[in-house]
Amino acid sequence: MLLGDARSGKLADNIAGFGRALRRAGLRVDSARIALAQEAAQLVGVKDKGDFGAAMEAVLVSREQERGVFRELFDAWFRDPEIAHKLLQQMLPKAPSAQPQKRRPRVSEALAPQQRYGGAPKPPEEEVEFDAAMTASAMQRLKHADFNAMSASEFRLVERLAREVALPVPRIPVRRTRPGTRGAQLHWARTIRAAAHTGGELMLLRRLQRNVEPLPLLVLVDVSGSMERYARLLLAFLHAATRGQRRRDVFAFGTHLTDLTPAFRLADTDAMLAAASASIDDFAGGTRLGESLATLHQQHARRLVGRRTLVLVVSDGLDTGEPEVLARELDWLTHRCRRLLWLNPLLRYEGYAPLARGAAVLDRYAHGMLAVHNLAKLEDLAASLATLLKN
Numbered sequence: 606m607l608l609g610d611a612r613s614g615k616l617a618d619n620i621a622g623f624g625r626a627l628r629r630a631g632l633r634v635d636s637a638r639i640a641l642a643q644e645a646a647q648l649v650g651v652k653d654k655g656d657f658g659a660a661m662e663a664v665l666v667s668r669e670q671e672r673g674v675f676r677e678l679f680d681a682w683f684r685d686p687e688i689a690h691k692l693l694q695q696m697l698p699k700a701p702s703a704q705p706q707k708r709r710p711r712v713s714e715a716l717a718p719q720q721r722y723g724g725a726p727k728p729p730e731e732e733v734e735f736d737a738a739m740t741a742s743a744m745q746r747l748k749h750a751d752f753n754a755m756s757a758s759e760f761r762l763v764e765r766l767a768r769e770v771a772l773p774v775p776r777i778p779v780r781r782t783r784p785g786t787r788g789a790q791l792h793w794a795r796t797i798r799a800a801a802h803t804g805g806e807l808m809l810l811r812r813l814q815r816n817v818e819p820l821p822l823l824v825l826v827d828v829s830g831s832m833e834r835y836a837r838l839l840l841a842f843l844h845a846a847t848r849g850q851r852r853r854d855v856f857a858f859g860t861h862l863t864d865l866t867p868a869f870r871l872a873d874t875d876a877m878l879a880a881a882s883a884s885i886d887d888f889a890g891g892t893r894l895g896e897s898l899a900t901l902h903q904q905h906a907r908r909l910v911g912r913r914t915l916v917l918v919v920s921d922g923l924d925t926g927e928p929e930v931l932a933r934e935l936d937w938l939t940h941r942c943r944r945l946l947w948l949n950p951l952l953r954y955e956g957y958a959p960l961a962r963g964a965a966v967l968d969r970y971a972h973g974m975l976a977v978h979n980l981a982k983l984e985d986l987a988a989s990l991a992t993l994l995k996n
Contacts, residue, residue, distance in 0.1 A: 616651070617643060623682050624665065630678060630757055632671045638664060654683065669888050673833075748980040751953050753834045763980060764838050768874055770983045772846035774819040774915065775994050785814030820915040820943060820994075821852035825901075826865075827920035828857045828885055829892040835950050835978070836888075837878065839919055842983055844869055844877045854908070858897035859887035864905075894924045894963060895931030902937055915994070916945040919977065924963025931963055935970035944972045944994055948986075952976035 624639035641664045649660040658679050666675050747763060755763060784792050795811035803809075824843055828836045836857070847853050855865040868880035882888070916938060924931060939945050947967055951957050953976065959968040968974065973993040976982045 616646065619682070620646060620661075623661070623679070626678060626682065627665060627675065630674050632665065632674065633667055634665055658683070668882065669890075673830075673889070748984075751978050752838055752950070753978070760834070760838070764841055766980060767838055767842040767983060768845035770842060770846055770980070771987065772843070772983075772990075773987050774822055774847065774850060775991050776817045776819050777913065778815040779818050779913075781816045782813040783816055785812055788812040788814035819850055819852075820913055821911060822847060822850055822854070823914050823916045823942070824853075824855045825894075825897070825916070825918045825920070826855065826857050827859070827892060827894070827918075828863075828888050829859045829923070830889040831892070831921050831923050832919075832950070833889045835919070839948075839977060840865075840881060841874050841878060844874050848872075852914075854905075856897075856901065856905075857881065857885050858892070858894060859885070859890045860893050860896075861887060862897040862900040863887075892920070892924045892963070893926040894918075894920065894967070895926040895928075895934050898934035898938060899930065902934060906941075912941065912943060914942040915990075916942045917948055918945065918967065918971070919948045920967070921949060921951045922947070922959055922964030922967045923961055924967075926963070928962045928966050931966045932970070935966065939970050939972075945970065946990065946993060947971040947974045948977040949974050950976070950978040953978040 620642050621639055624634045624642060627634045642661055645660040645664050646657065649656050651657050658676075661679065662672070662675055666672055747759060747766075750759070750763075752760070752763065782788070782790065784795060790813040792811040792813045796807060796809065799809045799811060800807050826832075826836055826840060826843075840855075840857075843855065853866070853869060855869045857863040857865050863885050865881050865884060868877050868884060871877045871880060935945070949957075949959075951964075952974065959965050959974075973989075975986060975989050975993075977986065
């Protein structure tokens with residue numbers, strides 16, 4: 606197959622259309638990247654589809670978590686003649702309906718019939734606002750929809766809605782005291798000053814009562830491949846929901862531990878997500894919770910763990926490390942915190958049982974397991990935490 610000038614003709618149209626499809630799927634592809642892809646196609650050619658795909662991936666993918674979406678969309682766009690034919694029809698005002706296929710919702714949405722290339726583009730922000738004004742029944746469906754089964758536009762909307770969900774962390778009395786009307790300890794200074802107004806008689810007994818503060822929070826978020834779609838949304842939720850929490854330490858774990866606490870100090874959630882994305886270099890990889898907890902044990906134990914600390918582990922439990930290491934580190938952690946709660950998105954499956962090696966160990970040591978796979982479950986989380994802490 607001879608390579609023509611990629612800057613014009615059908616190949617150029619295909620690459621430009623492919624770039625727009627990637628953008629609809631959520632990748633950061635602008636006109637400059639599409640132009641660079643045209644240049645790359647000229648240099649590499651299209652005789653070898655593997656080389657061509659690698660060249661496109663090199664210039665159009667900027668983050669590791671985008672790689673899976675790119676490859677799936679590339680296969681549909683360039684390698685399946687039937688699908689490619691349908692996609693070429695996007696140049697027409699009305700495209701034929703797509704056959705039902707098993708692919709990611711954001712890829713299916715990107716491949717869905719669009720307006721003509723020359724038509725006025727729909728601003729993404731306005732699209733989200735339109736979705737926010739959906740009917741009550743549609744909103745109710747969205748509240749109970751699995752995060753992993755949403756289209757790209759639904760995911761963006763739910764990510765915004767999740768930031769408005771509150772998570773009041775349970776509060777407990779602490780050692781510090783303040784003047785109050787109740788309490789077993791007398792506030793002698795105030796009592797003596799009050800006595801000065803009554804001729805030295807101790808008529809009024811002032812008291813000290815203990816402060817009540819939220820439990821210190823330690824959050825460990827799984828950012829492995831199986832948690833790819835949950836991690837970003839749950840990080841946004843946790844950042845907004847625990848804003849104002851005086852003690853809040855957050856770590857991401859995949860093949861190793863990453864401290865996200867500095868990123869969580871940023872006030873803006875989008876800025877936090879950008880900083881977290883820059884910090885995490887093992888996103889969408891494997892899961893080694895045991896080794897990550899060992900790092901926590903060795904490097905952050907004194908700073909993080911106390912007997913009052915509430916530990917939240919956000920993970921599906923599909924750990925690839927050694928169960929003995931995970932059991933040893935969980936045993937250490939559970940003896941140095943108030944409660945360790947496992948937030949597991951796999952609880953969306955009815956009849957789920959933690960049978961995987963890592964999940965079985967985590968289930969044995971966790972004080973409770975809660976679902977976090979949709980908005981409704983996030984809204985129930987605060988009440989569930991309070992209930993588990995009372996037990």
